[in-house]
Amino acid sequence: MRMLMLAAIAILAASPGFAQVPLPFQQPLTLPSVTPDPDQLRQTTHPAPTPDLVPFVYLRTRAKVTADPDKIWETDELEPWPGKETVTIQEYAAENAQGRWIISQVWGGGCSTDLCPTRLVLDTANGEPHVKLTDMLHQVIPPELAERLFTAQTRQNLSPAYLRHPFALSADGKTLINGNLSFKID
């Protein structure tokens, strides 16, 4: 009986009629548990390379720079971590019929715990590099850092596909995939 009453109360609580009644705790709506968890909306897997995807491979690390030697970033876009004066740039590359693609990720104060400012450029054979995307993407795991940070035991949880190819381009060149994130390309 008690369970039935609780269920009835829960149904009442979820009904629109109940929601119209102003209660003190509803102003403002500051209950974190009421908000759907955005992380639960995310997909959880990184795709393995397929013939439909063009994988990016590690190109180089530009360590401790104040300007981008590759001119992908303007100097005022490079934000160091507080207390530091330089950033580190990680680069990955891929090629398809459209040309050579470079992904450049800035490691610095613009990063959150898991995302960093990242830019995709297309370097065509006869022209200037074209910026195709600038967004916040998952942090990469460059080979040297993977060796330094992760032992065999901690590495076993990592996705081998993500470790080798953290980015992949769709065959039509219109979508960039980064783990569980995807981005339309202009």
Next chain:
Amino acid sequence: MPPRVVMLIAGAVSSLFLLTSVVIAGETIDSLLRAGMPFVCAPFGAAVSASEGKFSTVNQYGCVGAFQFCPATLANYYDKSAGEFLAHPGDQVTAWLHYQRDQWKIAVNNHLNSLLGRIVCHGMLGNIKRCSVIHDSAIIMACQFGCGKLGKLANYLKGQDCEAREVKDGNLVSVCDYLLRGAGYDVSCFTGGSC
């Protein structure tokens, strides 16, 4: 007390219980306190950890611990291996406190604190618009989308449109979800330098 009011209060408590039970992962306030988290910021820490992980969590992208420090952030805030980080919850709390203080500095540098006191509305709860006044804890939570000049919160400051593509991540989750999610916590140990 009138019976309908009693029922409404009981319903509210019951629905809160049901909704709260949805949060399943992460470290508790108690475990964070034991690892050295300052008391005032422990509820916020637990809220962040709830969607990140346990002290021992390693995910497929190389992100580790209760706050899921990924390689770039881990390398900046910790000078030992991921294994050492996982084995020492106190180190995780220390690194996270440092990181959050830095995030607030970056947010201020980029004038994101000019959002303080404004109202953000995004989505619906039943037939009620989900709205909240933006306080410092909302900004710190939204820094999960980056508080740099190229981050989502900086984009939100420009247009203040929760539905704009540039304020959403690669899964089309809006930074406004995080502004709402972060409302109502004490984060003075990051923003006020009190601990």
